[in-house]
Amino acid sequence: MNREIRTATINDLKQVTEVESRCFPAAEAATESDYRERLEIYPNHFWLVFDGDRLVSFVDGMVTDEPHLKDEMYKNAKLHNEKGDWQMIFGVNTIPEYRRQGIAGEIIMRVIEDSKKQNRKGIVLTCKEKLIPYYSKFGFVNEGISESSWGGEVWYEMRLTFRK
Numbered sequence: 001m002n003r004e005i006r007t008a009t010i011n012d013l014k015q016v017t018e019v020e021s022r023c024f025p026a027a028e029a030a031t032e033s034d035y036r037e038r039l040e041i042y043p044n045h046f047w048l049v050f051d052g053d054r055l056v057s058f059v060d061g062m063v064t065d066e067p068h069l070k071d072e073m074y075k076n077a078k079l080h081n082e083k084g085d086w087q088m089i090f091g092v093n094t095i096p097e098y099r100r101q102g103i104a105g106e107i108i109m110r111v112i113e114d115s116k117k118q119n120r121k122g123i124v125l126t127c128k129e130k131l132i133p134y135y136s137k138f139g140f141v142n143e144g145i146s147e148s149s150w151g152g153e154v155w156y157e158m159r160l161t162f163r164k
Contacts, residue, residue: 002051002052003049003050003051003103004049004050005047005048005049005050005106005107005110006047006048006050007043007044007045007046007047007048008039008043008044008046008048008058008060009039009043010036010039010040010043012039012046012048012055013032013035013036013039014032015054015055016035016039016046016048016055016058016060017030017031017032017035018055019055019056019057019058019093019095020035020091020093022093022095022096023091023093023094023095024091024093024151025151027151027152028150028151028153030074030090030091034074034075034077037077037078038060038062038077040077041062041077041078041080042062042063042077042080042082045060045061045062045063045080045087046058046059046060047059047060047107047110047111047114049094049103049106049107051098056094056095056098056103057092057093057094057095057098057103057104057107058091058093058107059089059091059092059093059104059107059108059111060089060090060091061087061088061089061090061091061125062077062079062080062081062084062088062090063080063081063082063083063084063086063087063088063118063120064079064080064081064084064085064086064088065081065084065085065086066079066084066086067085067086067124068124068146068147068157069088069090069124069125069126069146069147069148069157070147070148071147071148071149071150073088073090074090074150084120085120085121085122086120086121086122086123086124087111087115087118087120087122087123087124088123088124088125089111089123089124089125090125092104092107092108092125105137105138108138109138111123112138112139112160115162116162120162121161121162121163121164122159122160122161122162122163123140123159123160124157124158124159124160125140125157125158126146126148126150126155126156126157126158127155127156127158128153128154128155128156129154129156132156132158135158136158138160139160140158140159140160141158141159141160141161142156142157142158143156143157143158143159144156144157145157
C-alpha cells in the first residue's frame with residue numbers, strides 16, 4: 001500500500017462522502033451536503049488516508065469549547081470554533097477491504113498528536129459499546145452513555161484529556 005495521510009480540501013468531497021456511505025448505515029451517515037459544509041469550514045480537521053489516489057480511511061470532527069459531543073454538531077458545521085478546547089471526532093471511517101491493517105489506529109494517533117500541538121484540552125468521541133475497549137487502548141476513558149442519540153443509537157462518550 002502506498003499510504004499518505006493529509007488533511008482535506010473541498011476536492012475530496014466525493015470520496016469522503018463515498019467512504020462514509022460504505023462505513024455507516026444511512027441513518028448514521030453524513031450526507032454530501034453535510035460534508036460540503038464541514039469541508040468549507042474546517043478542512044484541516046479531516047485526516048485522510050490514501051492508497052495512491054484512493055481514499056481508504058478518514059477521521060473528521062469540529063473543534064469546540066463545549067465539552068460534550070451533541071447531535072447538533074453533526075448538522076451545524078458553523079458551531080466549529082478553531083480556538084476551541086476540545087477536538088470532537090465524528091467518525092472513524094475505514095472501508096471494509098482496508099480494515100484490520102492498523103490504518104484507523106494510525107489516524108487516531110495523528111489526530112492525538114495534532115490536537116496536542118494545537119494545545120487542545122483533549123479529544124471527545126462517541127462510539128457503540130463494542131468499541132469501548134478499542135478506543136481505551138489509545139487512552140480514551142468511557143464517561144458513560146452520551147447525550148447523543150444520533151441515528152437512533154445508544155452511544156458512549158469517550159474522552160482523552162491532555163490538560164485540565
